[in-house]
Amino acid sequence: MVSPQVARTTRETDEPKPMTYEVLRDLGNRVAEQYGLVFTLPEALQAIYTKFGIDLPKGNGDGTWRLPVPARFVIDREGIIRAVDADPDYTRRPEPAQTVEVLRRLQSR
Amino acid sequence: MSLEEKLAAVREMAKTRQPPEVRAVMQKATEDLRASGIMDRVVKIGAPAPDFTLPNVAGQPVSLAALRARGPVVLSFYRGRW
Numbered sequence: 001m002v003s004p005q006v007a008r009t010t011r012e013t014d015e016p017k018p019m020t021y022e023v024l025r026d027l028g029n030r031v032a033e034q035y036g037l038v039f040t041l042p043e044a045l046q047a048i049y050t051k052f053g054i055d056l057p058k059g060n061g062d063g064t065w066r067l068p069v070p071a072r073f074v075i076d077r078e079g080i081i082r083a084v085d086a087d088p089d090y091t092r093r094p095e096p097a098q099t100v101e102v103l104r105r106l107q108s109r
Numbered sequence: 110m111s112l113e114e115k116l117a118a119v120r121e122m123a124k125t126r127q128p129p130e131v132r133a134v135m136q137k138a139t140e141d142l143r144a145s146g147i148m149d150r151v152v153k154i155g156a157p158a159p160d161f162t163l164p165n166v167a168g169q170p171v172s173l174a175a176l177r178a179r180g181p182v183v184l185s186f187y188r189g190r191w
Contacts, residue, residue, distance in 0.1 A: 032186050079173070107181070
């Protein structure tokens with residue numbers, strides 16, 4: 001799990017869960033950029049979020065309104081990307097069952 | 110219930126909570142982003158995953174190379190919690 005957020009807010013996501021995963025901080029969205037995911041929120045939306053009390057430049061810790069497109073990749077042991085799910089509409093996320101299916105196929109190779 | 114069913118319920122609830130002018134700006138932002146061609150730049154299936162080392166919440170460096178040495182990796186990028 002990779003997010004540009006500062007450690008304080010990221011830690012809230014890292015509560016005990018019945019599975020193990022790393023929550024990583026991608027300051028300045030540098031890794032997200034390598035994966036081709038970064039964009040800047042348009043000014044009209046910046047104004048709305050500011051009115052909602054959301055200070056993204058502060059939350060990001062890099063002074064920008066840049067975000068990653070939410071995305072899920074499955075990477076095999078050799079480092080090759082085997083599945084990509086990304087959607088500019090952040091309210092749409094890939095079905096976990098599909099990701100599990102990709103992992104099953106990779107495990108049984 | 111599938112994740113998509115749950116998200117659909119959240120989207121329906123948001124419709125009643127957000128003023129129409131706010132929803133319009135949000136929808137336009139998503140449409141513009143889709144039209145910007147950003148999806149063509151996302152790394153593709155079959156490509157090598159760019160390696161990285163990032164700090165975890167304990168401040169320890171974690172590399173993709175170390176993670177995939179243990180097995181296939183699910184890499185999820187998200188905006189954070191607001």
